[in-house]
Amino acid sequence: MTKVAKFNVGGKIYEVSRSLLERYPDTMLAKSSSKQWQEDSTSEIFIERDGELFRHVLSFLRDGHVALPVTETKKRLMLELQYYGVDSVNEESIDDNASQSLQCGDIYKKTIKGFNNDIRFLRFSVKCISEWSSDLLNPTLKGSESTKHVEFVRETGDSMLSREFISGCNTHLNKVGLYLSSKNKLSIKGYEMFIIKTYSETESKD
Numbered sequence: 001m002t003k004v005a006k007f008n009v010g011g012k013i014y015e016v017s018r019s020l021l022e023r024y025p026d027t028m029l030a031k032s033s034s035k036q037w038q039e040d041s042t043s044e045i046f047i048e049r050d051g052e053l054f055r056h057v058l059s060f061l062r063d064g065h066v067a068l069p070v071t072e073t074k075k076r077l078m079l080e081l082q083y084y085g086v087d088s089v090n091e092e093s094i095d096d097n098a099s100q101s102l103q104c105g106d107i108y109k110k111t112i113k114g115f116n117n118d119i120r121f122l123r124f125s126v127k128c129i130s131e132w133s134s135d136l137l138n139p140t141l142k143g144s145e146s147t148k149h150v151e152f153v154r155e156t157g158d159s160m161l162s163r164e165f166i167s168g169c170n171t172h173l174n175k176v177g178l179y180l181s182s183k184n185k186l187s188i189k190g191y192e193m194f195i196i197k198t199y200s201e202t203e204s205k206d
Contacts, residue, residue: 001041005033008044012051020061027085053080061086065093072096121168128173128180 004015007029021030031037032045047054057080059066068077074096081089170179 001035005029005038005041006044007033007054008046009049009054010047010051012054013044014054014058016058020058024061024086026087029084031085049080049083050076053077057081057084057086060089060094065095067095067097117164117168121165122172124165125169125172128169128178129176 001018003019004017005021007014007016016029016033018033021027021033024030032047033041035041038045053072053076056066056068056072056077060077060081066077068074074091074094077094078089078091166180173179
């Protein structure tokens with residue numbers, strides 16, 4: 001028998017010392033490279049698994065612990081170790097802090113994006129309420145004449161015309177009995193104009 005066994009894992013070639021495999025005699029790796037199963041000790045043993053992840057399997061077998069890069073997760077490595085027959089693995093011996101940090105970063109970015117959207121919705125809602133309240137100070141306007149147009153420059157393109165934008169603004173406007181009518185948007189010389197209505201108006205709400 002040669003001192004090393006050759007494994008072709010998903011197209012990637014690894015040479016593993018037999019002394020390492022002998023430390024884990026009950027694993028699939030040790031059994032497949034034994035005299036009983038491998039007639040030619042110089043031949044490659046093909047395994048249809050993830051070749052990139054296999055190097056972390058070997059790191060775990062050599063050291064009893066492994067630190068994973070951001071591209072791998074503890075769950076994936078645990079499944080691989082299980083496949084190769086490595087039993088009684090202590091999950092604490094697998095460090096996936098890098099991956100966890102990346103996931104936290106993604107959550108942070110999504111949270112900040114949500115906050116920024118809320119600010120946009122709130123600012124425009126305040127403008128709508130200000131426009132509407134100006135009617136209350138003008139006793140000459142009555143009934144349907146109190147329907148207001150609120151205009152704003154299209155600084156962020158079509159995103160401000162989306163249902164998400166209208167719905168986000170209405171979350172705030174509904175608290176004071178107003179809503180934006182997405183059905184009645186107007187466009188005049190580069191400005192987009194929404195119509196503000198009250199619940200009491202005869203036209204149905206969008």
